[in-house]
Amino acid sequence: MHLPTLLAQADKPLRRGPMIDVASISKHFGDERESLIDPVPGLIALGVVIAGVIALAAWRWWRRRSERSRPGWLLGELRQSLGLSHAEARLLRRVAAARGLPHALTLVLDREVYEFHLAEFFREQPAQADQCRHTLTQLAERVFPQAETPGDPTAA
Secondary structure, eight states: OOHHHHHHHTTSOOOOOOOOOHHHHHHHTTOOGGGSOOHHHHHHHHHHHHHHHHHHHHHHHHHHHHHHTSHHHHHHHHHHHHTOOHHHHHHHHHHHHHHTOSOGGGGGSOHHHHHHHHHHHHHHOHHHHHHHHHHHHHHHHHHSOOOOOTTOTTOO
16 A cells, blocks of 8 residues: 555544453353362362372382391391391301202291201211301301200209
């Protein structure tokens, strides 16, 4: 368009589009003050978070429970409570493996079981027996302390 045409149209009033009813817009878009916040999505999200925390706690409890029933964990607890060194626990595992026992805990169940398997270990492997006989006998005294009974004539 040219400038003279634009200037000629400047005197005419502007044409506007159809009038917009603002009240109808707010009615269609739900501008009602009492329902601004819906609590249901927030409660659902909170429920999901709580269920996740409970599931995680249950999973961790179950995992720890199953770990505590493993022989390796029990041997570690026994080692700590008796003050055994890693080398002594390793020696127990070596004796158990040489005797074909499922785990070293089998050795520390009873003094007679321990002494039987030690005697067999010393008989079957005399070269290793010379190296660890002293350690294994001291270990027996710590694991199975002799209980003194009152009035025992052999106790002096």
